Amino acid sequence: MIIVMKPSASPEQINHVIEKVKEIGLTPQVSRGVERTVIGVIGQESKLTVKPLEAFPGVEHVVPIQKPYKLASREFKKEDTVVDLGDGVKIGGNEFIVAAGPCSVEGEEMLIEVAHKVKAAGAKLLRGGAFKPRTSPYSFQGLGVDGLKHLRKAADETGMKVVTEIMDTRQIDDHLEYSDMLQVGARNMQNFDLLKVVGDSKKPVLLKRGLSSTMQELYLSAEYILSRGNFKVVLCERGIRTFETETRNTYDLNAIPATKKLTHLPIIGDPSHATGNLAYVPAMAKATIAAGADGLILEVHPNPEEAWSDGPQSLTPKMFEDLMKELRVVAKACGREL
Ligand code: PEP
Numbered sequence: 001m002i003i004v005m006k007p008s009a010s011p012e013q014i015n016h017v018i019e020k021v022k023e024i025g026l027t028p029q030v031s032r033g034v035e036r037t038v039i040g041v042i043g044q045e046s047k048l049t050v051k052p053l054e055a056f057p058g059v060e061h062v063v064p065i066q067k068p069y070k071l072a073s074r075e076f077k078k079e080d081t082v083v084d085l086g087d088g089v090k091i092g093g094n095e096f097i098v099a100a101g102p103c104s105v106e107g108e109e110m111l112i113e114v115a116h117k118v119k120a121a122g123a124k125l126l127r128g129g130a131f132k133p134r135t136s137p138y139s140f141q142g143l144g145v146d147g148l149k150h151l152r153k154a155a156d157e158t159g160m161k162v163v164t165e166i167m168d169t170r171q172i173d174d175h176l177e178y179s180d181m182l183q184v185g186a187r188n189m190q191n192f193d194l195l196k197v198v199g200d201s202k203k204p205v206l207l208k209r210g211l212s213s214t215m216q217e218l219y220l221s222a223e224y225i226l227s228r229g230n231f232k233v234v235l236c237e238r239g240i241r242t243f244e245t246e247t248r249n250t251y252d253l254n255a256i257p258a259t260k261k262l263t264h265l266p267i268i269g270d271p272s273h274a275t276g277n278l279a280y281v282p283a284m285a286k287a288t289i290a291a292g293a294d295g296l297i298l299e300v301h302p303n304p305e306e307a308w309s310d311g312p313q314s315l316t317p318k319m320f321e322d323l324m325k326e327l328r329v330v331a332k333a334c335g336r337e338l
């Protein structure tokens with residue numbers, strides 16, 4: 001349930017309610033909006049009866065949240081969440097944010113080269129996998145910690161932020177040292193221990209939708225992170241598996257406006273993994289903006305034919321630059337800055 005405080009509620013009244021909730025053995029999650037404070041109550045709600053709380057000074061009303069995902073829901077928080085990565089890079093505000101880079105970090109030189117090019121074209125985040133979730137154990141598994149170091153260096157040199165995948169709870173310390181945003185990949189969307197660890201880390205998280213997950217399952221995974229007190233969560237639609245085989249996945253664009261309606265979390269689109277085909281990426285990238293997303297994550301490689309992973313869906317830096325020009329026109333038409 002959520003406890004909506006009156007706009008006039010004093011800090012003492014708010015604290016009193018928080019203490020009361022804790023006393024009963026439940027966890028309060030406080031969201032301080034511009035107008036009013038809202039306190040989400042997580043745990044076995046039967047411990048609380050609605051009536052007495054409504055009688056507390058400063059409480060306007062108590063609303064049960066019907067959805068199974070509580071803290072992620074629009075009912076809990078009316079305003080859009082904006083995830084701040086620092087240095088003016090914010091996801092979820094009016095600015096449309098683009099993350100770009102290779103699927104895998106293949107070395108320092110190639111990464112620095114791509115970073116300079118995508119940054120010049122307007123990308124704010126540098127993407128690249130150092131730990132790679134590959135279908136076959138014989139495929140390239142990533143450079144590991146060296147890859148993280150290359151990402152940090154390339155991002156610092158170009159003034160970008162790093163978003164990169166964490167695959168295992170044991171990798172958290174290295175990520176805390178080198179990454180700005182922890183990507184939880186599609187295959188790990190329901191790795192609940194990993195979700196708890198990234199939640200506790202309080203680092204910004206990019207949570208990708210699972211290969212065959214419903215939107216509700218995605219929101220419940222986000223709930224794991226939010227319920228650990230980490231509200232810096234950005235969702236990502238990257239396509240789901242359907243009966244269609246012509247494209248790598250089926251890009252569920254419906255998920256974008258639906259997520260905007262059902263949750264307060266930012267959502268970005270990944271047409272690279274959704275289509276699996278560079279010929280389709282530009283059209284679907286434009287559609288992502290039109291659908292109301294807050295950003296894009298795109299794979300860009302200096303020489304896609306030679307890429308160690310996901311070459312067929314990777315744009316060249318020149319294609320990326322041209323696409324960014326088109327995206328600016330669409331963004332403008334949709335009232336977004338890019
Ligand atoms: C990736 O971003 O390179 C990746 C592996 O994505 P996903 O988890 O969506 O497959």
Ligand code: MN
Nearest residue numbers: 103299309310
């Ligand atoms: Mn990839």
